[in-house]
Every structure is written in structure tokens, then in C-alpha cells.
Amino acid sequence: AELAQMLEAAAEALNPEACAGRMLVLTSEPGLGKSRLIEELLTNLRTGHTSALVVRDSCASYEQAVPHATITRVLRQILRLSIWDDRNTQAIAAQQQLSEFLPQSQQFGPLLAPILGLPIPETPLTQALTPEQRHDRLHDLISALILAVAHVRTLVLVIDDFHWIDASSRDIVQRLAAEMVDYPLLLCLSSRDFSEADEFWIAVEYSRRIALAELNTNQSAALLESLLDGHVPSQLQPLLDRTHGSPFLLEEIIRYLHQSGALQRDEHGAWVCTRAIDHSTTPVEVQQLMMARLDQLPEAARSTLLNATVLGQRFELRVLAEIVVEREALLEHIAVLVHTGMLTPSHDGVDSTYAFRHALVRDVVYNSMSYAQRRRIHAQVAATIEDLYADELDTQRVILANHYAAAELWVQSLPHFVQAAQQAQTRYANSEALTLYEQAAAIAMLLDEPNRALTAATYEGMGDVLALTGNPSGARNTYGRLLDLLRSESSLEQLILRARIQRKIGSTFEHQANTREAFTWLTRAVSEIAAAGSTHAAELEHTRILSDIGFVHFREAHLEQAQHYLDQALTRIKPLQVYDEQARILNRLGGVAWQRADVAMAQAYVEQGLAASEQSGNLVDQINMLNNLGLIVETQGLLDDALRSYLRAIDLNEGIGNPRMAAILRNNAGVTLYNSGKYQQAHDYFIQSLELATAVRDPYNQARALLNLGRVLTRLERWQSAERHLLQSQFLIAQLNLPPEQLECLVALAELALQQGKIADALDWWEQARPLATDTESEEFGRFKRLEAQIALARGDRQQAIDLLTANVDFFVGLQHVPEAQWSRRLLAALADSDQQPA
Secondary structure, rough: HHHHHHHHHHHHHHOOOOOEEEEEEEEEOOOOHHHHHHHHHHOOOOOHOOEEEEEEEEOHHHHOOOOOOHHHHHHHHHHHOOOOOOOHHHHHHHHHHHHOHHHHHHHHHHHHHHOOOOOOOOHHHHHHOOOOHHHHHHHHHHHHHHHHHHOOOOOOOEEEEHOOOOHHHHHHHHHHHHHHHHOOOEEEEOOOOOOHHHHHHHHHHEEEEOOOOOOHHHHHHHHHHHHOOOOOOEEEHHHHHHOOHHHHHHHHHHHHHHOOOEEEOOOOOOOOOOOOOOOOOOOOOHHHHHHHHHOOOOHHHHHHHHHHHHHOOEEHHHHHHHHOOOHHHHHHHHHHEEEEEEEEEEOOOOOOOOEEEOHHHHHHHHHOOOOOHHHHHHHHHHHHHHHHHHHHHHHHHHHHHHHHHHHOOOOHHHHHHHHHHHHHOOOHHHHHHHHHHHHHHHHOOOOOOOOHHHHHHHHHHHHHHHOOOOHHHHHHHHHHHHHHHOOOOOOHHEEEEEHHHHHHHHHHHOOOHHHHHHHHHHHHHHHHHHHHOOHHHHHHHHHHHHHHHHHHHHHHHHHHHHHHHHHHHHHHHHHOHHHHHHHHHHHHHHHHHHHHHOOHHHHHHHHHHHHHHHHHHHHHHHHHHHHHHHHHHHOOOOHHHHHHHHHHHHHEEEEEEEOHHHHHHHHHHHHHHHHHHHHHHHHHHHHHHHHHHHHOHHHHHHHHHHHHHHHHHHHHHHHHHHHHHHHHHHHHHHHHHHHHHHHHHHHHHHHHHHHHOOOOHHHHHHHHHHHOOOOOOOHHHHHHHHHHHHHHHHHOHHHHHHHHHHHHHHHOOOOOOOOHHHHHHHHHHHHHHHHHHHO
């Protein structure tokens, strides 16, 4: 029944005309037949769908902290990369495949280099990306590549032991599950169980979960018949009860009996038992059975198997060859182990890679060795990997760290854990980075002689990840441990480090709006850094501290103090020529000037910040500065200049490929066009913004785009469409609980009603808006008051309308918002024109 369900899903998925991606999720306890079912599925598919590309990989417990471990092997199969080719040849092949399947994404090819371990040179574009953007664009690229391959050639992607998948690979699989519906792709996952966090497949309507249970007696009998070609000796019948419905155990017992000679074919080819099958002769517990099967192996093959268990569930022959005694006979021993069902050629598409047929096999055999024996082999394996992968150690850091740790060689293990954590952090693989830093911290405690530099790097990195992922209290605790470690240190380097950590603690408080504690820690940081001299590193840290103090004052609306500290920071940073930091300070100064209603100075600061970001080559900062510049000059009524800024930012963002920012920029450009009276062009930009925000599941920017679409459709007199978009916006805004945006939406609905002459409806919307009009110095309040003028006019009170509009013009002039003042002036001018028309 389970296989029939799987074949049905496969038939639906692999029909190229239907393009209906399907997802299969197999769950069960170990040994209940997940792997067997998948093998049967693939056997059927290789017969019925010969053109389908089958890609299969399995996850391993020791790779959970390796970012993209599983998806890297999937990519290698899809890109047809062979480990036997040199790295340059592989790099060329990867780029050629990317060019074939995703020519529009070639510029992001270098992002694959770290995970594939290949020399693909960075481009100015990829160098300009932040770690977060590199992470996001990499995931975009991998997901698009897999779907593009499925589009060209139907694809079957199988991932076994999904419960052990690394977080980065899981994110990509989750994304594939959400996007594969229109592609001929079958995604099959097997897992012992799914945690609540992993049950993303529940929301995927085209997924099927098949929960395997223990076989009943009839099912066990059917399996036994299939294993023995339909003829089952009567002496084996008791096994149906003794194996408790476990397909794995039943298969292993049959293998054991056959290899021990207890089960043989007679002269007619029928299976017969050569001895009694009972508790005394046949083990039925997994551990006993595996040990009995291990004892059946020739000594040399048994030794090879023991060594292989240390390498892990999946291993490369070339690594095993370096640690076995009889290297020249290795292939013979492997052949024996494959024949006896202990090992199987790996299904990851890599030549000379093998895997244990079942994780239970590997676990039992591994645990049969003494601790001393395991430690010795782990040390050998680590030394071998360092030698074999000398030119690409970055791809092996986690594996090396774990082998050295298992060998209890803490000194050798720690640097690999720290470097692996830093690599994960650089890739924005925060879950894996945090796990690795925690392991590094545990190893650091075991050293006879403390390694202060690596311990400091561990605690700082861990604190940074915790702060970034929204755990400020955890970050502060970790930073605090580092400060305790540094308490007795007085070197220049340690003074700078202490000041930096104190600044970071202050920053965690600032992010929680606890400005009092933020000031306390930043003040300590200033005192600390003052004693560190005037080296480049000390001056740069001093600058950052002053900038952060200024920003906290800005958050508190202490604008004079904010200006004072930020000016100091700007003075210090200029000689250092650290342009990204300079751009950050100038952007903050622009915010201060804006709050002081000094629009001209705000513009000047942002323009200087733009120049600094161009000097640094930081495209992200340039895009943000151009967006801010557009907002500033638009309020001055310089609509053409604003539009140029937005279009330039859009052009730069096209290279980076940030869809969320693309949605924001197109929305802002649309508003500028709307204020210019170019309604159809504005409409087109709002549509693009809505599509982008929807694609990245950004409800806030969806709501903004829908609101602006409603407004422009009102101007275009497309009443029904305007109302539909405004009501959709209202629904999203209510879910997000955003009172200013709720007020805007209600005002827009009232204006739409007035345009249609529905005064009663307009009054209803106005009544709903009134309780939200509380911020009397906001743009939203100004638009609400302008609505009052329009309602007064609709009710025939022209003088009240004129008075309200006149006051509204003055209100927006006070806010220095020229476009909004212009809208009110236009309404006044229309009233004046109607007064002058002949009766």
C-alpha cells in the first residue's frame, strides 16, 4: 500500500506535461523499512521513467554543524562534478553547468565556491554583498538551479535521514518544497521523526506523509517470502513473531543464517535449514545480531570494517586506504563487505565512496571497539584528512575538529572548531555557527594550558551570533564571560578588545531600547579605549564607540548631544579612510538633521555618505543612501531628482538581486510618479512592488504596495479595482497591527467613496479613522485633516473646506513636505476655479 502511494505521487510529479511537483515524507523508527521502500520506488522509476535524473543523498549526525553539507553533495551530483578531476577543472565544469541552466544568474557563480571548495574567482558584485546577502543570494541560486534542472530533465531528489540535516540545507529543501509545484520534481525525504520546527511539509498541500509502522504478521510473512523467492522453510516461521515487525531485523537474520550456513539451497534450489533455528542459535536483538555477523567476517575484512566505522556513515575509499594495514588488499575487503551486506556503494554519485547499508550497522560495530582503539583511529583519520585535503582544509574543518575531539586531542581540535564556526558565521549560517562556537567553548575548558586568543575569539563570535539572532541576554552573558577572561589583561590588544566587547554589550541594550544601560556600557568603553593609545585599530574602535553613543542620544531625541558625538566620530574616521564606517556615521548625521527639520543639511550628509559608500565599493550602502536621498529630495518637491535616485538604486539592486529592497525601491519610485501626476507609470511600479513583496512573503511591503495601488487606481477612476486593493491592504495592516498605516488606508477608502459620490460611505470610513488620528505632527494626520476638508466640501460647506485646506497647506509646509502641500494647494485651486466659473 505504501509503495502504491509513492508510485502514484511519482507519476503525478514526473509527468512533464502536468508539471506538478510532489513531496513524499517517510517517517518511522529505525529499522522499519524506509530505505527498502525508497529502493523499491527507485527501481520502479528507473524502469518507467528512464529519462529522469535521480539524485540521492543521506544526512549524517556528525555533519549537522556543517553548513550546506547535504545540499553540497546534491549540487555535486547535479553539476556532475568528480572528485577525481582537479579543482580548476571542476570549477570550470560548475560554471559551464550554471551557464547552461541559469545563464541569468552567472554573476552569482562565485557564491558556490566556498561550499563546493572550488576556485571560482569573486567578482566586484559578489564582493560587494554583505554576509546576509551572500547567504540569501546563494540560497536563491541553489534553489533556482535545482528547479531549472527539473524543468529541463525530470528530477527525483531523495534525502535519507533528514532528521540529521544541517540547518542551511534544511532551509533550501524547505524553499524547494514551497516552490516546486510547477516543476516535474519528486522530492522524497525519510526521517526517524520530525521535530515541530521541521514539519514544514504539513503546509505543503502536494505533500504526502507515509508513517511506517511495524509490519503485521502477514506483512512480515510476505517480506520473508520475497527474501527467499517464495519458498520459506517452516522452521523460519517463528521469526515472524521474534523480529517484532522489523523489516531490517528480519533481513539481517536471513543474511546471518545464510552466511553462517544455517540456511542453504538444496539440489533443487529450494531453501532449507541445516540446523535448528531457536533462541540458542539465532540472535534476534540488533546488537547481538550485528556482533554475530561481524564475527562471521574474515579477520582482514573485519578490521577494515572497524576502521571504516570511525570515518562515519559514508566514507571515501582514499581516506580509508591511508589507515588500514593491508592497503593493497583493500578493494578485496570492500568487495567482501559489500557482498555480505555490511556496506553499499554510496548513492551520492561519487566514485569510490561507500556507505554503511544501515546506520544501525555502523553504530553497533563502532560501539564494539574499545575507547582506546577508537581514539587511536580517530587520530589517524584526522592526520590523513589534513594531508589529503591540505589545499582545501576549509571544506573539512568540522570533520577534522570532531575527529581530533574524539581522539581527545583538544589542542588540535580547538582551532578547527573556531575556524569552522567563523566560516559558518561569515556565510550567515548562524545556527551551525552557534553550535560550533558552543563546541569550541566546551573544548577550550579541557585544555591543560588555556589558549586565550582562541577562547576570546570563541566567546566574541558566539556573542555576535546570539546578538544577531535575537538573543540579547544570551549575547551579554557570553560577552560577560569574555570580559571575565580579560580582566587581568593589560596589553594594547586586550584593551581594544575589552572596549569593543563593552560597546557590543551597549549595543544589545540599545536594540532593546534600554538606553540607560546602553549609555553605561558605552561610557565604560570610552574610558577603556582612551587608555589604548592612537593606533589605527584603537582609533577605529574609538570612532565606533562615539558613533554608537551619538546614535543612542538620537534614539532618545537628544539631538544636540547626538550631533556632538557623531561630529567627533566623523572627525576621527576621516583620516583612517575606513569608508564604510564613514558612510554609516554620515547616514546617522543625516537622520539627526532630518529630525531637526534641516532638510538641506540632511541631504548634504546623505550625499556625502553616498560618496563614502562609493569609495568603499559597498553596493548595499549605496542603495540605502540613494533610497534615503530620494526620500529627502522628494519632500522638497524635487520629484525628478528623487526619481533619478530611485532608478539608480533599482539598477544597482538588480545586480545584487535583493527582492525585498527591489519591492521598496519600486514602491518609492511609484509614489514619486504618483505625486508627479504620472498615474499609469506609478501603477506599473506599484504592481512590480506588489509582485516582489508577495514573492518574498513580506506582508508589510505587500500592504504598502496594495495601499498605493488603491490610491492610483482611484485617480485612474477604476473604482472596483481600487476598492479591492485597499480592502486587501486594510486586512494585512490589521493583521500587522500598524495604527499609522491603518489610518492611511481608511483615509484612502474614504477618498475613494467621495470620488464616487458616496458621501455616507466616506463618513463611515472617516468615523473609523478618527480614533487613530492621534499623532498631530505626522503626515498621516495631515492627510486625515485634508479628508475632513473634502468631506466638508461634499456636504456643501465650501468655506469650511477652504479654511481646512488652507490650514492643511500650512501644516505640510511646516513638515517641509512639498508634495503633500501641493496636493492641498491643488484642491484649493480647484475650488477657486469653480468660484470663477459663470453661473
